[in-house]
Amino acid sequence: MKEDIKTYTLAGLKEHFAGQSLPRFLAQQVFDWIYKKRAEDFEIMSNIARDTRVFLKENFYFSSLKLCKQEISRDRTEKFLFGLEDGAHIETVLIPDEARQTLCVSSQVGCKFSCTFCMSGTRGFKRNLKVSEIINQYLYVNDAMAPRTITNIVFMGIGEPLDNFSNVTDAIRVLMEPKGLHLGKRRITISTCGLAPEIAKLGELALGIKLSVSLHASTDAQRDQLMPVNKKYPLAELMNAIKYFARHEVYPVTFEYVLIKGFNTAKDDAVRLSKLLKSVPYKMNLIPYNLSSLKFAPPLNAEIAAFTQELKDQGVFFTLRKPRGQDIAAACGQLRADWSNKA
Ligand code: SF4
Known part of the structure; x- marks a missing residue:
């Protein structure tokens, strides 16, 4: 064969x-x-x-992806729905801005981790993506957008990249290969829901890439509600793995923190976050939750203002981000959900 x-x-x-x-x-x-x-x-x-x-x-x-659907948002975020050889579907999102063209790639068909705020988690897990299926997302979009080129890759699409450790790290090796695509290692980010052993393992590989961790809570009780993975790898274990990773890598770890109305935006959350992040070089992105159809609601503007002020008072550094591609449901898994509903 x-x-x-x-x-x-x-x-x-x-x-x-x-x-x-x-x-x-x-x-x-x-x-x-x-x-x-x-x-x-x-x-x-x-x-x-x-x-x-x-x-x-x-x-x-030579394997290839079949483009099944493409949408462009008002903010120029582009979403691609691709068909794979076995008939499964994945999505890839291109997020352009002035300085960068960032491609958000999928690493699995579906996901096992059932994060409450994520549509991918509600659809179950089918399989890991092969190295070629990850690389082909880059090749397809990069070819299609010429003469522009992709400058950054984030493993933040459907699936948990560290749950497909070997294929994702091999795909990164192909992306970084000087004899091939030669994408700079600091331009590649793996985003994880918090698989502590694999975070440590990734640190030991010392690939030179960046790590982003979905934190979203300041206590185990809160995080258990949002992310079932926290029951297996609670905050203390997660933070130890991140500290270990940080000892092997040069770039600060990015923490993603989704702001949810009345849930994780209290003064006590800011105080606890400042303690949690104390001994790790970090960046933190605050992202106002942008779905209201599930269990949680977007934060009020006054709530965001009070929480960010409290973080400043506690000495926590952060960037307040805007969700991208809202009008085309570019949050992970949603295009696939739309497609599946129509298929
Ligand atoms: S956020 Fe990531 S890890 Fe969590 S369910 Fe969605 S795809 Fe899986």
Whole structure:
């Protein structure tokens, strides 16, 4: 059976070719054609010997994504719904601004973690994405948006990236590969709901990428309500793993904190947050909750003002963010939900 050539890292392809008594530099040539010259046909790889091209054609193929739907929001956020080879669907979101073109990629079909505020969590888990299915999200959108190019990648779409650890980290290796796409490591961010052992493991790999953690609460009792993963890895264990990660990496860890009306915006929350974040280099993003159909409601403006003032008083640094792509439901999982309802 033919293998998908884009499931390989450069090191993996070198090893595979060596096992077939093929020269290691062949892997470099193939990477150059696929990721720098964007070839999707072995026939046109003109600096590779004819019989080697025949071997490649007989043993490998190029996977691709099928665009099923594309929407553009008033704030220019673009959402792509892609079909996979097995008929499953994933979504990818492009968030443009003046300085950056950020691509938010999915890492799984569905998600196991059932965060209360997330539509992806309500649809169950189907499977991990392959390395190629992650890379293809980047390739499709980057090709489509030319001459602009993607500058940043965040693993913040459908799925928990650290639950698909090996494929996500291999996809990152392909994205960063100097002989290929050569995306700067500081331009790649993994966002996690808080899988403590994998956060520590990621630190040990020292890939040089950034980590973002969905915190959203200042006590275990609160966080248990929002994120069932907290029952397995409560705040103390999570913060220990983050401190361990921070010892191996240079960039501050980003904490995401969704502001929910009457739930996590009290003075006591600000005080507890200042204690929690004390010993970690961090950035914090505050994001006003923007759905009111589920269990929680968006915060009032006065509530946001009082909470941010309290954070300042406690010496907590933060950036107040605006949700993007609201009119096209670009929060994770919602496009897939729309699609599934219509299919
Ligand atoms: S927020 Fe992330 S981890 Fe939580 S249910 Fe949604 S996709 Fe899964």
